[in-house]
Amino acid sequence: MTTEATLPSTSASPTARQVWTRARGIALAVVLLLAAAVAIAVIRSDTKHGELDPRSVGPQGSRAVAELLADRGVSTRVVTTLDEARAAAAPDTTLLVAVPDLLTRSQQTRLHSSTADSGGRTVLVAPGSWSVEKLAPGVTADPATSFDSTLDPECELPAARRAGSADTGGIRYTTTHLDAGECYPSERLATLLRIPAASGNGDTIVLGAPDILFNDRLDKQGNASLALQLLGSRPHLVWYLPSLSDASADPDEEKGFLDLLPSGWLWGTLQLFVAAALAALWRARRLGPLVPEKLPVAIRASETVEGRARLYRKANARDRAAAALRSSTRIRLAPLVGVPVTQAHTPETLLPALSAHLHGDGHHLHPLLFGPPPGDDAALIALADQLDALEREVRRP
Numbered sequence: 001m002t003t004e005a006t007l008p009s010t011s012a013s014p015t016a017r018q019v020w021t022r023a024r025g026i027a028l029a030v031v032l033l034l035a036a037a038v039a040i041a042v043i044r045s046d047t048k049h050g051e052l053d054p055r056s057v058g059p060q061g062s063r064a065v066a067e068l069l070a071d072r073g074v075s076t077r078v079v080t081t082l083d084e085a086r087a088a089a090a091p092d093t094t095l096l097v098a099v100p101d102l103l104t105r106s107q108q109t110r111l112h113s114s115t116a117d118s119g120g121r122t123v124l125v126a127p128g129s130w131s132v133e134k135l136a137p138g139v140t141a142d143p144a145t146s147f148d149s150t151l152d153p154e155c156e157l158p159a160a161r162r163a164g165s166a167d168t169g170g171i172r173y174t175t176t177h178l179d180a181g182e183c184y185p186s187e188r189l190a191t192l193l194r195i196p197a198a199s200g201n202g203d204t205i206v207l208g209a210p211d212i213l214f215n216d217r218l219d220k221q222g223n224a225s226l227a228l229q230l231l232g233s234r235p236h237l238v239w240y241l242p243s244l245s246d247a248s249a250d251p252d253e254e255k256g257f258l259d260l261l262p263s264g265w266l267w268g269t270l271q272l273f274v275a276a277a278l279a280a281l282w283r284a285r286r287l288g289p290l291v292p293e294k295l296p297v298a299i300r301a302s303e304t305v306e307g308r309a310r311l312y313r314k315a316n317a318r319d320r321a322a323a324a325l326r327s328s329t330r331i332r333l334a335p336l337v338g339v340p341v342t343q344a345h346t347p348e349t350l351l352p353a354l355s356a357h358l359h360g361d362g363h364h365l366h367p368l369l370f371g372p373p374p375g376d377d378a379a380l381i382a383l384a385d386q387l388d389a390l391e392r393e394v395r396r397p
Contacts, residue, residue, distance in 0.1 A: 051210075052098040052099070052125065052210055052213060052214075052241070053078070053098075053241060054066035054076050054078060054239050055078065056215075057215065058215065059214065059215055059216040060214055060215070060216075061214070061215050062213045062214065062215065062239075063215060064215045064218045065213055065215075065218055065224070065227050065228070065231065066237075066239075068218075068224065068228055069228065069231060069232050069237060072228070072232055073235065074231070074232045074234070074235060074236070074237050075235065075236050075237065076237045076239055077236070077237070077238050077239065078239045078241060079238055079239070079240050079241070080240075080241050080242070080243045080246070081243070081246050081247070081248065082103075082107050082110065082111060082242075082246055082248040083248060084238075084240075085097070085111060085114075085238065085240040086110065086111060086114035086115075088236075088238040088240075089114045089115045089118035089120055089122075090118055090119070090120050090236075091118065091119030091120050091200070091201070091202070091234075092120065092234050092235055092236055093118075093120045093121075093234055093236040093237070093238055094120060094121040094122075094123060094231055094232075094233060094234045094236070094237045094238070095115060095120060095121070095122050095123070095238050095240060096123040096125065096231065096237065096238070096239050096240060097111070097122070097123065097124050097125065097127075097135070097240050097242070098125050098210075098239065098240060098241050098242065099125070099126075099241070099242055100124050100125070100126075100127040100128075100131040100132070100135055100242070101127060101128050101130045101131050102242040102243075102244065103131055103135075103242050105134065106248075107242075107246075107248060108131055108134035108135050109134060110248075111135065112134060112135050112136075112137075115202075115204075116197065116198070116202075117197065117198075117199060117200065117202070118202055119197070119200040119201055119202045120202050120234060121202060121203055121204070121205065121233055121234060122135075122202075122203075122204045122205070123204075123205045123207060123230060123231065124136060124204065124205065124206050124207065125207050125210045125213070126170055126171055126207065126208060126209055126210050127141065127171070127206065128141050128171060129141040129143075132173070132206065135204075136193075136195060136204050136206055138175055138176040138177050138195070139173050139174070139175045139177075139193060139195065139206055140173065140174050140175070141171050141172070141173055142171070142172040142173065142174065142189055143267075144172070145169075145170055145171055145172065145208075146169035146170055146171075146172055146186035146187070146191055146208070146209075147169070147186070148169045148186055149167050149169040149170075149209070149211065150165055150166070150167055150169065150221055151165065151166070151168050151169050151184040151185070151186055151191060152164070152165050152184070153165075153166075153183050153184055154183065154184070154185055155181055155182055155183035155184075155185075155190075156181065157181040157183050157192075157194055158229075159226060159229035159230060160181075160183040160184065160192065160226065162222075162225060162229065163222035163223075163225040163226035163229065164221070164222040164225075165221045165222055166184065166212055166221050166222045166223050166225075166226045167209065167211035167212055167217055167220060167221055167223055168183075168184040168191045168192050168207065168208055168209055168211070168212065168226075169184070169186055169191055169208070169209055170191055170208035170209025170210075170211070171191065171208040171209070172186055172187070172189035172190065172191055172208060173189065173190055173191070173193050173206055173208065174189060174190075175190075175193055175195065177195050177196075179196055180193055180194065180195045180196075181193065181194035181195075184208075190208075191207075191208035191209065192205070192206065192207055192208060193205070193206040205230055207230070211223065212224075212226050212227045213227055309321070313377075318373055318374055318375075318376075318377070318379075318380050319373035321380060322373045322374055322380060322383055323373070325383065325384055325387055326369055326370070326383075326387065327345065329369065329387045329390070329391060330344045330345055330350060330369055331344050332391060333350070333354065333390075333391060333394055334350060336357075336394050336395065337350075337353040337354055337356075337357045337394065338353060339353045347366060347369075347370050350369070351365050351366055351369070354394065357394060358393065358394070365390075368383075368386055368387065368390060369387075369390075
């Protein structure tokens with residue numbers, strides 16, 4: 001019973017330990033990124049729960065301002081559908097739209113048609129460019145937000161002058177309405193607008209940031225005073241929390257992923273791509289001529305031959321091994337018989353020259369130098385021996 005010898009592993013077949021050593025740094029980085037993403041998601045889910053909800057007592061909720069309004073005789077009612085919000089529009093009602101950017105185009109148009117001539121007040125909390133131009137025609141959101149959170153009124157609006165400084169810094173707006181009240185400017189652009197209705201006593205308040213309504217910010221600066229004056233001008237307050245599951249939303253007008261991203265994120269992503277491209281150019285090696293370098297260690301030719309032979313044997317590539325042996329032999333024999341190296345692989349040129357050099361004993365040369373690949377390992381070894389014998393015979397004086 002014969003057993004096949006086990007060949008030592010080569011650089012082409014790394015061990016499991018080598019693979020783990022190379023990949024453990026990347027695996028550790030991926031695990032850390034996933035853990036950080038899960039932690040951030042958990043933290044944000046806790047802090048964002050009930051944001052701008054007058055029933056929430058969390059830091060980002062608005063229960064405190066609803067309680068203060070109730071003490072002043074203002075009732076607060078929460079609605080989550082467009083139909084309820086449109087039905088609530090009335091001269092004695094303030095309609096607060098918590099997240100206007102969640103509304104589709106058709107919802108924005110329908111809501112504006114109900115509030116434009118209602119005679120009541122509409123408060124839009126931090127509307128972006130997606131919604132403000134529909135809900136407050138003539139108003140445009142600036143792409144750059146305010147860097148300062150606390151701003152001074154700098155306007156003649158009574159509510160703003162009585163409140164004083166407040167945390168209104170956020171989205172900045174420009175308007176074409178000549179009679180609009182522009183308050184709390186940041187770099188000459190307002191973060192709070194009051195736009196009177198074309199007829200009646202109604203108006204629209206555009207608020208650039210929701211901070212003055214948060215429970216944890218209500219006691220800062222003049223936030224409480226400004227919030228109570230903006231929301232308490234009518235006896236009834238309808239707090240509209242738009243829902244993505246509202247049946248009034250037209251599926252054909254749903255926003256895409258890019259529409260949901262703030263403009264700052266898009267610019268930031270573009271800047272990251274530019275920075276990555278510049279870093280790649282900086283780190284890339286300059287293309288130029290090859291420079292020969294001395295090897296740090298001397299590698300014996302026999303080791304290279306043995307290594308290549310093991311690869312051929314592992315791949316069972318007898319055809320390639322035989323072709324390499326025949327090609328090398330032809331290249332060495334051609335100069336010995338006066339044939340140019342460029343024609344060493346042409347049977348019509350090489351074989352007659354070899355036959356003449358061997359005095360006509362060349363009947364076996366064609367199958368030896370240009371024959372088919374061997375069928376097994378024994379035939380390959382025999383071919384190698386025959387090629388060596390042929391080369392010794394040609395070199396014999």
